[in-house]
Amino acid sequence: MNTSRTQSVIFWTIVTLSILTLSAPTLVVLGASFTSGNIIDFPPDGFSLKWYGEILGEQDLREAFGRSLIVACICVLVSLPTGTLAGIALAKYRVRAGSAIQTYLLLPFTIPLIGSGIGLMLFFGQAGVLGNLWPIGIATAVINLPFMIWAVSSSAASLDPDLELAALSCGAGPVQTFFNVTLPAVTPGVITGSLLMFILSLNEFLVSLLLVDARIVTLPVQIYNSIRSIITPDLAAVSVVFIAVATIAIIALDKLVGLEIFLKSK
Amino acid sequence: MRKYRTSYPISWRIMDVLEAAFASIWPKGGGKYTPYLMLAPAILLVGALVVGLLYIGDSSLRVLDRSTFLFSDHWTIENYKRAFSESFTLTVIWRSLLGAFIVTFFTLLLAFPYAYVMVRTSSSFLRKFLLIALFLPFFIGQVVRAYGWLIILGSQGIVNDALGLVGVEPIRLLFNYPAVLFGLIQYMLPFGVLMLAPAMTAIPEEVEAASGSLGANWIKTLWYVIIPMAKPGIIGAGLVVLTLSLTDFAMPAILGGGSQDFIANAIYDQFFRTSDQGFGSALTIILIGIGSMMVGLIFMVFGAGTLALGSEKK
Structure with missing residues (x-):
């Protein structure tokens, strides 16, 4: 290609700068978690795993992590069937008032997160169910639902409708056609969407903060509350849990559907 | 049988x-x-x-009675009047709006070359590396990333420790407006790039070659060919970044240390500190209004860009 040298230099400078800013917090948290000192210091005081031993003994952190996992699982359980059906419906059928329904289903994205969070807090508060974990799971499913629908509908759009007609003409009923033809075709979308939902729900901070009480804090809220008092290396060690989960999710996403799927144009 | x-x-x-x-x-x-x-x-x-x-x-639409701590039975627009007459709320709204525009500008500035290089590179290894560098922070969550910046920029943080080694007095890098904006830019960057990349993929490489062979230098090609063709993606990315940073809570709360509140923080305080649900709700409605107005305005001027669910082909 006849890409100009100046352009390469300028673009690469910006990209390098971006990569540094993107990875700096992750690397620093990783580094800080291995310190042997009692405070986070630079240069580090030496290498040790003692803060990892420390967090294993801290019951609040362990329990908060367990609660975050439950919330994320509920979120996937709710959003997977809901979003898959909606995504297929939007991509495959000509729906009357389709654009109105789309606008409606995009509400979780167009309403600011603080607004959705407060709204759901009032909704669950009126229903008298605040103080449980499942409303948080449902709330994270609601606010991220468009991701799931988008992931499924973009892979359903590439499904040839003739395949389903072929299945029907070979004698398959509608149920069999759905499970053997439609669903396998949208599987990449379902996997991408579910992984996104799981991670976003696990990390969800603001909506958690609004819906929890002191007995059921989730891990991001627990970290936030501790940051405000004092910065100790045990928080860095807990944060590494998030880094580890994120790494696993990226590897899974890459192996199952390939990260390049996000570069595809519609 | x-x-x-x-x-x-x-x-x-x-x-x-x-x-x-x-x-x-x-x-x-x-x-x-x-x-x-x-x-x-x-x-x-x-x-x-x-x-x-x-x-x-x-x-x-209900006002809190400070003596009984009950809400009024009838509807009134008192909360909205109060929101637009108090200098505190106006300051917070102005700070959030200005911040959102600055963050959007710089995020797009950083995201455009990133998306371009990622889509155009011929090395699949490099593409994978750029994607991972993007997804890792995106999947880690805002609180942990803000915590990382606290370690780096804090008064006993890495930067100040390093400066101390060469004898420079500690500088206050945190709890100011630029710190919040910086935190927001690096938080928004993955959103920006991921919204831009598909639009960039849709631009055939040949048009750049054609533009070059007709005598345009790279700045002209960028300005007259690539940017106009990437416009739907730029609008989509800009809208997402603009609305997300306008309404963000965690970065102003953690990197601003309470002195740089955005609208979301003011709303939270009304609900959980002052317990004035009425006024907090009015602020929420105002925030939703400002957000929708901005989105509507941009849709009217530039079109919906890449922000559409499902397929438009039918």
């Missing part, structure tokens, strides 16, 4: 039962309702949010 079994496996029988069950609950000719039935769960789920918004709208 045996032959029948092998030729008709158990999974087929299960399927037969399912088909029969489906046919019995599904009226003949009900096909036209299928898409609506498939959409129903999603519509119900989002319904929780809509009902919540109605509650917000209702409480925004």
Whole structure:
């Protein structure tokens, strides 16, 4: 290609700068978690795993992590069937008032997160169910639902409708056609969407903060509350849990559907 | 009998039962309702949010009586009047709006070359590396990333420790406006790039070659060919970044240390510190209003860009 040298230099400078800013917090948290000192210091005081031993003994952190996992699982359980059906419906059928329904289903994205969070807090508060974990799971499913629908509908759009007609003409009923033809075709979308939902729900901070009480804090809220008092290396060690989960999710996403799927144009 | 079994496996029988069950609950000719039935769960789920918004709208019209701590029975627009007359709320709104525009500008400035290099590079290894560098922070969450910046920029943080080694007095890098904006830019960068990249993929490489062979230098190619062709992606990315940073809570709270509150922080304080649900709700409605107005304005001027669910081809 006849890409100009100046352009390469300028673009690469910006990209390098971006990569540094993107990875700096992750690397620093990783580094800080291995310190042997009692405070986070630079240069580090030496290498040790003692803060990892420390967090294993801290019951609040362990329990908060367990609660975050439950919330994320509920979120996937709710959003997977809901979003898959909606995504297929939007991509495959000509729906009357389709654009109105789309606008409606995009509400979780167009309403600011603080607004959705407060709204759901009032909704669950009126229903008298605040103080449980499942409303948080449902709330994270609601606010991220468009991701799931988008992931499924973009892979359903590439499904040839003739395949389903072929299945029907070979004698398959509608149920069999759905499970053997439609669903396998949208599987990449379902996997991408579910992984996104799981991670976003696990990390969800603001909506958690609004819906929890002191007995059921989730891990991001627990970290936030501790940051405000004092910065100790045990928080860095807990944060590494998030880094580890994120790494696993990226590897899974890459192996199952390939990260390049996000570069595809519609 | 045996032959029948092998030729008709158990999974087929299960399927037969399912088909029969489906046919019995599904009226003949009900096909036209299928898409609506498939959409129903999603519509119900989002319904929780809509009902919540109605509650917000209702409480925004009720004033808190400070002596009894009860809300008024009748509706009044007192909360809104108060929001637009208090200098505190106006400052917070102005700070959030200005911040959102600055963050959007710089995020797009950084995201454009990133998306371009990622899409255009011929090395699949480099592309994978750039994607991972993007997804890792995106998947780690805002609180942990803000915590990382606290370690780097804090008064006993890495930067100040390093400066101390060469004898420079500690500098206050945190709890100011630039720190919040910086935190927001690096938080928004993955959103920006991921919204831009598909639009960039859609631009054939040949048009750049064509533009170059017609004598345009790279700045002209960028300005007259690539940017106009990437416009839907730029609008989509800009809108997402603009609205997300306008309404952000965690970065102002953690990197601003309470002195740089955005609208979301003011709303949170009204609900959880002052317990004035009415005024907090009014602020929420105002925030939703500002957000929708900005989105509407940009849609009107530039079109919807890449922000559309489902397929437009039908």
